[in-house]
Amino acid sequence: MDKSRLAIIIVLISTVLVSIAQLMYKFGMPKLDFGLLSQGDYLGFLLNSIILNFYLLTGFALYGISVIMLLYSLRHGKLSTLYPLYALNFVWVNLLSMIFLNETVTLTEWAGSAFIVLGVSLVGSADKVRK
């Protein structure tokens, strides 16, 4: 497969991963034990609520992997193609929120997301890639 097509596939996978990471943050939040914080047990809070929080950790890891994948794909493809694809993560997050969190995404919010995808694409793809 040629490099530029591979870059497109990798950037699409990275958008899915970064979206799942957001879902993980949302799942991990209720597990934070702010009681420990108010007791002044900062170490316990860090350890029990953040470091041993499966969802947050998975979210951080997925985010890290997605950034590496994005950087890799940018080396092999055109910014003006890849960045609009990267902006699709705003669509995936809406879909994941509907499916896994039972959130309602209204028509107004979908319109907002469309403008955001457009805006992020325009901002992100304006620069010429240095060869």
Place this chain on the structure above:
Amino acid sequence: MNTLTAILLINFGCVIGGVGAIFLKKASGEISLDIMKVIKNYHLMLGMIMYALASIIFIPTLKYVDLSIAYPFVATTHIWVCVFSKFFLKEEVQLQKWIGVVAIIIGVSLIGIGAMP
């Protein structure tokens, strides 16, 4: 915490994230493989701390607002990166980017309107 406070917090986090990006840009010109130089590269450290801070501000808001409301506001980081690049890095920001900035502002405004009860 109500929705409005959460959204304001996320926006504040994105301003910090935008400043972080400027520091990382400054740091990228000073990158070296010498570990001591990396640690002493205060642009790099400040940039990374601000990036982390932006996440630390964003994630807890998810406890109070829907993900589909909170996440779109992360896009406002791009607005601040454009503005700060122009003023602090004296970069030329193309018209295409400003059109993108306007689209993002319209987009998050629509999300905000949609989020109102």
